[in-house]
Amino acid sequence: MSDTPPPDGAAITAEDVAKVAKLARLRLTDAELDRFTHQLSDILEHARDIEALDLDGVEPMARPIPLANVFRPDEPGDTLDREEVLAAAPAVEDHQFRVPPSLGEEQ
Amino acid sequence: MSAPTGLPGALEIAAAVRSAERSAVEVLDEHLARVAVGEADVHAFNHLTEQEARAAAAAIDARVAAGDDPGPLAGVPVALKDNLCTRGIPTTCSSRILEGWTPPYDATVVARLSAAGAIAVGKTNLDEFAMGSSTENSAFGPTLNPHDLSRVPGGSSGGSAAAVAAGFAAIALGSDTGGSIRQPAALCGVVGVKPTYGLVSRLGLVAFGSSLDQIGPFAHTVADAAAVLEAIGGHDPGDSTSLPQPVPDVVAAAHAADVSGMRIGLVSELGGEGYQAGVRQRFAEAVAVLEGLGAEVVEVSCPSFDYPLGAYYLILPSEASSNLAKFDGIRYGLRVGDDGTRSVEEVMSLTREAGFGAEVKRRIMLGTYALSSGYYDAYYGSAQKVRTLIQRDFAAAFRRVDVLISPTAPTTAFRLGEKLDDPLAMYLNDVATIPVNLAGNAAMSVPVGLAPEDGLPVGLQVIAPAMADDQLYRVGGALEAALFHRWGGLLIQEVPVR
Numbered sequence: 001m002s003d004t005p006p007p008d009g010a011a012i013t014a015e016d017v018a019k020v021a022k023l024a025r026l027r028l029t030d031a032e033l034d035r036f037t038h039q040l041s042d043i044l045e046h047a048r049d050i051e052a053l054d055l056d057g058v059e060p061m062a063r064p065i066p067l068a069n070v071f072r073p074d075e076p077g078d079t080l081d082r083e084e085v086l087a088a089a090p091a092v093e094d095h096q097f098r099v100p101p102s103l104g105e106e107q
Numbered sequence: 108m109s110a111p112t113g114l115p116g117a118l119e120i121a122a123a124v125r126s127a128e129r130s131a132v133e134v135l136d137e138h139l140a141r142v143a144v145g146e147a148d149v150h151a152f153n154h155l156t157e158q159e160a161r162a163a164a165a166a167i168d169a170r171v172a173a174g175d176d177p178g179p180l181a182g183v184p185v186a187l188k189d190n191l192c193t194r195g196i197p198t199t200c201s202s203r204i205l206e207g208w209t210p211p212y213d214a215t216v217v218a219r220l221s222a223a224g225a226i227a228v229g230k231t232n233l234d235e236f237a238m239g240s241s242t243e244n245s246a247f248g249p250t251l252n253p254h255d256l257s258r259v260p261g262g263s264s265g266g267s268a269a270a271v272a273a274g275f276a277a278i279a280l281g282s283d284t285g286g287s288i289r290q291p292a293a294l295c296g297v298v299g300v301k302p303t304y305g306l307v308s309r310l311g312l313v314a315f316g317s318s319l320d321q322i323g324p325f326a327h328t329v330a331d332a333a334a335v336l337e338a339i340g341g342h343d344p345g346d347s348t349s350l351p352q353p354v355p356d357v358v359a360a361a362h363a364a365d366v367s368g369m370r371i372g373l374v375s376e377l378g379g380e381g382y383q384a385g386v387r388q389r390f391a392e393a394v395a396v397l398e399g400l401g402a403e404v405v406e407v408s409c410p411s412f413d414y415p416l417g418a419y420y421l422i423l424p425s426e427a428s429s430n431l432a433k434f435d436g437i438r439y440g441l442r443v444g445d446d447g448t449r450s451v452e453e454v455m456s457l458t459r460e461a462g463f464g465a466e467v468k469r470r471i472m473l474g475t476y477a478l479s480s481g482y483y484d485a486y487y488g489s490a491q492k493v494r495t496l497i498q499r500d501f502a503a504a505f506r507r508v509d510v511l512i513s514p515t516a517p518t519t520a521f522r523l524g525e526k527l528d529d530p531l532a533m534y535l536n537d538v539a540t541i542p543v544n545l546a547g548n549a550a551m552s553v554p555v556g557l558a559p560e561d562g563l564p565v566g567l568q569v570i571a572p573a574m575a576d577d578q579l580y581r582v583g584g585a586l587e588a589a590l591f592h593r594w595g596g597l598l599i600q601e602v603p604v605r
Contacts, residue, residue: 065348070347
């Protein structure tokens with residue numbers, strides 16, 4: 001296995017947690033950052049139980065049933081009502097979703 | 108609260124409504140009267156659909172009067188977990204991030220129940236996005252156990268389990284990702300089923316762990332649960348993970364309720380150390396009942412079942428963090444901080460900070476970490492291999508026995524707040540139910556009595572191979588009939604809150 005978890009007792013650091021929070025688009029308070037660092041360490045430490053198992057040569061399993069590439073005929077059918085969908089959106093303009101600015105000033 | 112009165116089951120109600128012996132409106136009123144008395148204490152619902160239900164019940168009665176067939180579940184009040192989409196009716200997943208959102212379509216299961224004549228009475232509370240085992244992780248406050256209001260109903264489908272236990276609805280739908288139907292069913296003393304993965308369409312179920320999620324019924328009796336599965340099961344072209352196969356004949360199996368000559372395996376890894384004494388006692392009594400009915404009970408070892416939590420809490424958060432990426436404040440629900448100056452990224456972060464609760468954030472973080480570069484093979488990859496070992500253990504066991512049994516949960520209903528600050532202790536509730544989701548098998552929880560030390564319900568879990576769902580109903584039905592005979596009634600008649 002090319003990747004290995006960090007050594008015992010340091011399953012995850014506050015720095016890791018802050019980086020992951022940014023990737024997940026979650027803003028965390030300092031208190032949350034501290035709490036999550038401890039809790040995630042505990043959970044990951046528990047997950048290391050599985051290291052006791054011999055996994056060499058075992059195929060990974062992604063889903064319980066062997067269905068793959070499920071196709072349907074490419075025929076037009078009913079779609080959702082546009083106005084009904086937009087009525088439940090947080091912001092709408094000209095019959096479309098209105099989004100916040102997506103290009104920063106540095107652009 | 109008034110003394111327990113007989114609660115009619117779904118099949119009883121449907122038979123009476125179809126023969127015009129009782130009106131659907133009258134049945135609905137009876138259930139809504141119990142809601143009016145008990146809901147303030149129990150808080151099973153996020154949203155009641157009283158008006159829509161009255162209109163639907165009146166329409167059923169009109170069809171009966173006109174001589175039409177109103178469907179096999181005619182007039183049966185059903186409670187729907189609030190992660191099932193209902194057109195024009197709020198669907199929140201008990202999260203602030205979806206507050207105020209109304210879906211533009213019905214989930215397939217909702218449409219099928221309605222076509223079968225069932226009457227939706229409301230949307231039930233859950234742990235936010237189904238993440239939890241106590242229904243305490245709801246943005247709208249916890250649901251309480253109708254057997255004891257100081258205790259949790261289990262979770263994440265706690266509102267659905269409590270609604271059936273309290274007689275607010277005759278049946279309910281939940282979703283089960285790691286035990287979220289079976290564990291609350293056990294803690295509330297009702298029947299709860301996780302069908303085979305792919306047997307019930309998930310179109311319109313807000314996705315959590317896509318390789319694990321399955322919708323299933325709560326009911327008073329095993330036969331009622333079978334009738335619900337028959338109505339909601341079967342292929343749906345709208346769900347690419349839905350199996351293109353017919354639903355096993357669970358209704359016949361529930362009525363046959365015959366275990367003579369059946370081989371039943373006791374899972375040695377589930378039910379020993381860490382399980383409450385009263386849970387073990389009622390479970391052992393139920394095993395004796397099954398033997399008395401002619402089943403051959405043998406012990407079966409599934410060594411990988413000592414490791415399901417480690418694999419599950421890597422796979423599930425990974426899938427959840429991906430599924431919940433769509434809640435970004437753009438297309439539905441909450442949007443925070445959009446003042447015209449903040450970037451889309453800032454608005455997304457502010458929205459998710461305000462909209463998600465602690466457990467959801469914890470699992471998104473865990474999943475994002477497990478999938479991140481450098482750790483993918485060590486965490487997610489290894490967990491997927493453990494999943495293969497669990498499936499192999501099941502396959503080996505099912506070569507020796509027809510079904511496996513275990514206690515559904517290690518303890519009876521625990522007190523509110525008891526495990527809220529200790530995620531790992533909370534996760535351990537699902538140690539007996541998680542292997543089933545990882546393998547995609549079918550499983551059911553049946554009430555087997557009250558634990559002597561606390562008077563709270565105990566559930567027995569029956570596990571069958573994928574697509575052998577009928578076996579669950581054979582065993583559950585037989586056990587239920589034998590215990591009914593012993594107790595002089597169903598366990599559900601003991602519920603004090605009503």
